[in-house]
Amino acid sequence: MGAAAMTMPARSPAAPAGAEIAIAHASKVFGTGDRAVVALQDVSASVPEGQFVCLLGPSGCGKSTLLNAIAGFTPLTEGAIRMGGRPVTEPGPDRGMVFQEYALFPWMTVEQNVRFGLDIKGVRRGEAEAVVARITETLGLTDFRARFPKDLSGGMRQRVAIARILALDPPVMLMDEPFGALDALTRRTLQDELLRIWSEFAKTIVFVTHSIEEAIYLADRILVMTYRPGRLKRDIAVTLPRPRDSASAEFNALKRELGGLVMEEQERFTKAELTGTAVD
Amino acid sequence: MNRFTALRGALLPIGLLIVWEIASRAGLFSAVVLPPPSAVAVRWTSSLLPALPYDPASQSYTEWLLSGELPHDAAASLGRVLAGFAIGVGLALPVGLLMGTSDRLYGLVNPLLQILRPIPPIAYIPLAIVWFGLGNPPALFLIALGTFFPVLVNTVAGVRQVDSIYIRAARNLGARPWTMFARVILPAASPFVLAGMRIGIGTAFIVVIVAEMIAVSDGLGYRILEAREYMWSDKIIGGMLTIGVLGLVIDGAMSRLNDHLLRWHRGLER
Numbered sequence: 027m028g029a030a031a032m033t034m035p036a037r038s039p040a041a042p043a044g045a046e047i048a049i050a051h052a053s054k055v056f057g058t059g060d061r062a063v064v065a066l067q068d069v070s071a072s073v074p075e076g077q078f079v080c081l082l083g084p085s086g087c088g089k090s091t092l093l094n095a096i097a098g099f100t101p102l103t104e105g106a107i108r109m110g111g112r113p114v115t116e117p118g119p120d121r122g123m124v125f126q127e128y129a130l131f132p133w134m135t136v137e138q139n140v141r142f143g144l145d146i147k148g149v150r151r152g153e154a155e156a157v158v159a160r161i162t163e164t165l166g167l168t169d170f171r172a173r174f175p176k177d178l179s180g181g182m183r184q185r186v187a188i189a190r191i192l193a194l195d196p197p198v199m200l201m202d203e204p205f206g207a208l209d210a211l212t213r214r215t216l217q218d219e220l221l222r223i224w225s226e227f228a229k230t231i232v233f234v235t236h237s238i239e240e241a242i243y244l245a246d247r248i249l250v251m252t253y254r255p256g257r258l259k260r261d262i263a264v265t266l267p268r269p270r271d272s273a274s275a276e277f278n279a280l281k282r283e284l285g286g287l288v289m290e291e292q293e294r295f296t297k298a299e300l301t302g303t304a305v306d
Numbered sequence: 307m308n309r310f311t312a313l314r315g316a317l318l319p320i321g322l323l324i325v326w327e328i329a330s331r332a333g334l335f336s337a338v339v340l341p342p343p344s345a346v347a348v349r350w351t352s353s354l355l356p357a358l359p360y361d362p363a364s365q366s367y368t369e370w371l372l373s374g375e376l377p378h379d380a381a382a383s384l385g386r387v388l389a390g391f392a393i394g395v396g397l398a399l400p401v402g403l404l405m406g407t408s409d410r411l412y413g414l415v416n417p418l419l420q421i422l423r424p425i426p427p428i429a430y431i432p433l434a435i436v437w438f439g440l441g442n443p444p445a446l447f448l449i450a451l452g453t454f455f456p457v458l459v460n461t462v463a464g465v466r467q468v469d470s471i472y473i474r475a476a477r478n479l480g481a482r483p484w485t486m487f488a489r490v491i492l493p494a495a496s497p498f499v500l501a502g503m504r505i506g507i508g509t510a511f512i513v514v515i516v517a518e519m520i521a522v523s524d525g526l527g528y529r530i531l532e533a534r535e536y537m538w539s540d541k542i543i544g545g546m547l548t549i550g551v552l553g554l555v556i557d558g559a560m561s562r563l564n565d566h567l568l569r570w571h572r573g574l575e576r
Binding site for chain 1: 474490570
């Protein structure tokens with residue numbers, strides 16, 4: 027699995043050093059005894075610097091658990107995750123996370139949200155302001171800097187969430203279904219924006235989604251996961267040239283292939299749900 | 307809200323005043339039981355105005371203008387409310403933040419808190435006098451006590467309901483405990499804290515009037531009780547109205563502060 031990934035060229039130029047992620051025999055069990063749920067079972071994979079990876083699967087396949095483990099929020103039951111050779115033990119600004127629920131601080135303006143990480147880091151005022159100006163400009167937020175999150179649309183909020191972590195220039199971006207709550211057009215715009223940022227800022231991205239089309243549109247590589255226990259089902263390289271045309275024959279062939287894989291897991295999920303064994 | 311609704315709202319108070327004036331003047335009640343509104347107004351104005359003529363040598367014009375009995379009493383009451391409120395909030399806020407963040411401290415302190423909380427601050431009056439004697443100390447103690455519990459209870463609740471997503475996002479950005487406290491937990495809890503403060507200052511205002519009737523020799527509470535000694539009902543009613551206006555001003559100020567500090571809050575969307 028790791029070997030297959032290594033042969034694939036990283037498209038993002040000049041990724042910063044120490045951004046590769048190595049997942050070794052990762053397992054996670056929630057709860058104990060009869061109520062124990064195996065969210066992850068012996069997952070191993072390595073993500074080279076600059077790669078855009080999508081974790082794909084139905085609800086309950088452990089994709090978010092894996093992402094949270096990489097972020098340092100969820101300690102593993104067994105196994106280890108390393109980033110740039112160092113074990114991941116706690117959350118940190120080198121792995122910026124974008125949440126599905128935006129998680130913007132509602133009491134801060136757009137500008138304050140974007141600057142928060144820099145304040146924590148102790149960046150000097152003038153320097154921080156320059157960074158905020160540049161990042162808000164990049165994401166088209168300049169005119170919204172004084173607004174509070176409640177006055178922004180979902181798409182704009184997610185732009186702020188991306189800007190907030192970009193301000194810290196993390197080598198790795200972790201994204202947990204970030205565009206799941208957006209309408210189709212906004213979603214496409216933000217996907218394109220993300221691809222632009224990814225290549226411009228040379229990031230390694232791990233992106234969780236349950237949308238097959240989104241995974242194909244974005245990723246260099248798609249890791250399909252199984253429904254409970256969460257394991258890697260398939261590791262697929264996407265070699266279509268960008269920008270990708272979702273109407274093309276190759277795109278649809280891949281979509282059909284992935285659709286089959288994901289539906290097998292979705293059926294297991296549905297069955298578990300109907301028999302009442304799906305705990306979530 | 308148009309002119310006619312405002313007019314309709316004024317109808318009842320004005321009508322009531324007229325009926326009251328006529329009834330009093332017709333001798334339906336004695337001036338001790340219920341003096342006419344005009345007498346209240348005269349008495350109120352005279353206590354509002356300076357007692358002595360203006361003397362530029364000994365005082366500034368503003369000092370002189372505010373040298374009347376009523377401004378002095380109102381300032382004394384307001385000063386006590388603010389001082390006692392500040393003490394109460396100053397103690398309740400840190401304790402509440404700690405109790406809200408630490409489950410162990412919460413488990414330790416909460417049972418005691420639940421026992422003490424239902425005791426009305428006014429029930430502490432005898433003990434306050436035994437502990438602090440007469441004068442400002444017992445009054446401030448009672449006012450601070452009246453503020454303390456609502457602010458504490460709300461702060462604890464506010465901190466405990468902070469959405470964990472904010473904590474996660476802040477940790478992801480590298481926030482250390484102090485930053486987490488000051489810039490995430492406190493602002494996230496602030497709608498609750500401010501609601502507690504609003505209840506607290508309302509209680510403080512009730513308590514100050516009672517405390518002034520007992521422990522001190524100025525302030526609006528003292529003045530209306532003093533007026534009773536002389537059966538000056540017009541002065542009592544004037545004092546009561548002043549208390550009402552002061553309460554309205556305090557609550558209005560609190561509400562504006564609230565709106566400003568919570569301008570980011572969804573609930574306040576226009």
